[in-house]
Amino acid sequence: MExxxxxxxxxxxxLVIALVVGVLAGRGTNKASxxxxxxxxxxxxxxxxxxxxxxxIFSAFSFLGAPGWAFTRGAPAFYILAYLAFSLLPWYILGPxxxxxxxKFNLYSLVGFIQTRFQxxxxxxxxxxxxxxxxxxxxxxxLRGMAIIFNxxxxxxxxxxxxxxxxxAIVVTYVATGGLRAAAWSDVFQGALMITVSWVxxxxxxxxxxxxxxxxxxxxxxxxxxxxxxxxDGSTMSAAAFTSVILVSxxxxxxWPHMFARSYSSNAPTIKKTVIAYPLxxxxxxxxxxxxxxxxxxxxxxxxxxxxxILPYLITTFLSLPGWLYxxxxxxxxAAAMSSADVITHSASMEFTDGVIKxxxxxxxxxxxxxxxxxxxxxxxAMAYLIAVFGGQGVxxxxxGAYGSIIQFTPGVLSALYWKRVTSKGVFMGIVVGFAVNxxxxxxxxxxxxxxxxxxxxxxxxTVVMIGVSYMTKPExxxxxxxxxxxxxxxxxxxxxxxxxxxxADTY
Numbered sequence: 001m002e003x004x005x006x007x008x009x010x011x012x013x014x015l016v017i018a019l020v021v022g023v024l025a026g027r028g029t030n031k032a033s034x035x036x037x038x039x040x041x042x043x044x045x046x047x048x049x050x051x052x053x054x055x056x057i058f059s060a061f062s063f064l065g066a067p068g069w070a071f072t073r074g075a076p077a078f079y080i081l082a083y084l085a086f087s088l089l090p091w092y093i094l095g096p097x098x099x100x101x102x103x104k105f106n107l108y109s110l111v112g113f114i115q116t117r118f119q120x121x122x123x124x125x126x127x128x129x130x131x132x133x134x135x136x137x138x139x140x141x142x143l144r145g146m147a148i149i150f151n152x153x154x155x156x157x158x159x160x161x162x163x164x165x166x167x168x169a170i171v172v173t174y175v176a177t178g179g180l181r182a183a184a185w186s187d188v189f190q191g192a193l194m195i196t197v198s199w200v201x202x203x204x205x206x207x208x209x210x211x212x213x214x215x216x217x218x219x220x221x222x223x224x225x226x227x228x229x230x231x232x233d234g235s236t237m238s239a240a241a242f243t244s245v246i247l248v249s250x251x252x253x254x255x256w257p258h259m260f261a262r263s264y265s266s267n268a269p270t271i272k273k274t275v276i277a278y279p280l281x282x283x284x285x286x287x288x289x290x291x292x293x294x295x296x297x298x299x300x301x302x303x304x305x306x307x308x309x310i311l312p313y314l315i316t317t318f319l320s321l322p323g324w325l326y327x328x329x330x331x332x333x334x335a336a337a338m339s340s341a342d343v344i345t346h347s348a349s350m351e352f353t354d355g356v357i358k359x360x361x362x363x364x365x366x367x368x369x370x371x372x373x374x375x376x377x378x379x380x381x382a383m384a385y386l387i388a389v390f391g392g393q394g395v396x397x398x399x400x401g402a403y404g405s406i407i408q409f410t411p412g413v414l415s416a417l418y419w420k421r422v423t424s425k426g427v428f429m430g431i432v433v434g435f436a437v438n439x440x441x442x443x444x445x446x447x448x449x450x451x452x453x454x455x456x457x458x459x460x461x462x463t464v465v466m467i468g469v470s471y472m473t474k475p476e477x478x479x480x481x482x483x484x485x486x487x488x489x490x491x492x493x494x495x496x497x498x499x500x501x502x503x504x505a506d507t508y
Contacts, residue, residue, distance in 0.1 A: 003323030010327025063333035068307035070292025074227035076237035083249035096268035111355035118424035128355015135348035139384035142341040153330035190335035197332035202287020241451035252407035257347035349376035404455030426470030434462025
């Protein structure tokens with residue numbers, strides 16, 4: 001059997017297992033329950049939450065984009081480690097508070113969180129649309145990654161479009177049938193696979209090509225010292241660009257809709273334990289970056305094609321490793337992409353239904369709402385598929401572009417939690433201006449002052465406009481504002497039980 005046949009066999013086997021795990025996870029649950037589909041009954045424990053978090057974060061970007069940046073950009077690729085180290089820390093404080101609010105008002109989406117606080121349908125529709133399109137861009141990143149893996153690991157036998165289509169079909173099937181619980185259990189299987197393979201393969205590549213990491217970096221430094229520097233004349237990225245990319249990633253990280261779903265589906269102790277345990281999952285990015293650096297000065301950039309393909313190129317062509325290893329790496333990369341694709345697809349369907357459909361058709365029953373969400377999963381996947389197949393951007397560019405949009409929710413969310421004077425009109429106008437500025441610099445101007453990320457420029461404009469409009473408009477007054485902003489340290493026993501009911505021990 002040829003290498004590519006071994007590879008395809010293992011990847012197909014992985015896909016079958018992932019599909020079975022996802023579908024079986026939804027068995028025995030109330031599939032007609034909106035709460036079960038959106039928040040898994042609000043009873044996910046540490047084990048599932050940790051894998052859900054890791055799976056949502058580590059995606060096609062990890063196995064393709066990260067090594068690609070290390071290979072072509074050098075030191076700027078370390079922005080990935082910087083933002084992974086700090087991005088989840090605020091969730092230790094914000095997560096439990098958002099979770100309590102979600103339980104009190106029976107929320108399951110980012111749209112619901114913002115609309116309930118500001119009592120504005122127009123704001124809900126706006127947030128729903130932006131979250132919807134940002135999620136599609138993020139999902140396209142994963143589908144593109146899956147297509148690349150299929151294509152290269154089978155030595156071109158599986159076409160780019162077909163690989164993306166197969167992965168899309170599997171993710172849509174188990175998310176539409178099992179909701180958040182299906183995504184969670186699939187991520188357990190996928191997360192264990194990608195952690196194991198990333199360390200084995202990353203270390204193997206460095207050892208085979210250079211011996212040790214010290215020898216590898218010494219060779220790179222001797223050949224091109226600026227490649228391992230940031231902000232110097234010969235480096236591939238300015239200090240301002242590097243810093244702004246980290247800021248956009250860190251600030252925008254907690255604004256993804258699936259982060260709110262994680263808060264709603266877990267209790268406060270689980271959220272805090274997840275934040276503490278999360279760095280163990282984050283360690284998997286290190287060997288993948290090292291694999292990208294291993295190719296510097298050894299592999300011809302022109303021979304690889306797109307930088308996103310450097311890891312599979314090393315395995316299949318440059319090092320000519322065994323076919324079974326092709327398959328394991330391919331399966332792990334697919335796992336990374338699918339573990340993000342499922343939660344993003346799930347979140348996008350909720351945000352669009354809650355923000356756009358329900359505000360236009362407010363009298364929908366729970367049964368109809370759930371049916372729309374399941375249908376939206378298919379439509380969202382199809383739109384992302386078209387972008388992945390026919391779009392020209394790389395994995396990292398797609399991801400950073402999505403962050404530029406999603407970061408615009410930050411001023412509104414933080415103000416909802418900590419500033420009583422903010423108004424719905426202020427938040428609405430801030431998001432509109434911030435999104436417009438980000439869009440202009442991303443797609444029209446294509447360059448920004450000092451190479452600052454477009455999303456960060458949009459965020460600054462957003463914040464200024466939100467504050468200005470809030471002070472120019474009439475203050476809003478309601479008991480809901482108190483529920484969001486008030487100090488939660490002193491809560492009655494009855495309220496604690498209402499907000500965070502006991503969760504069975506077997507869910508941990």
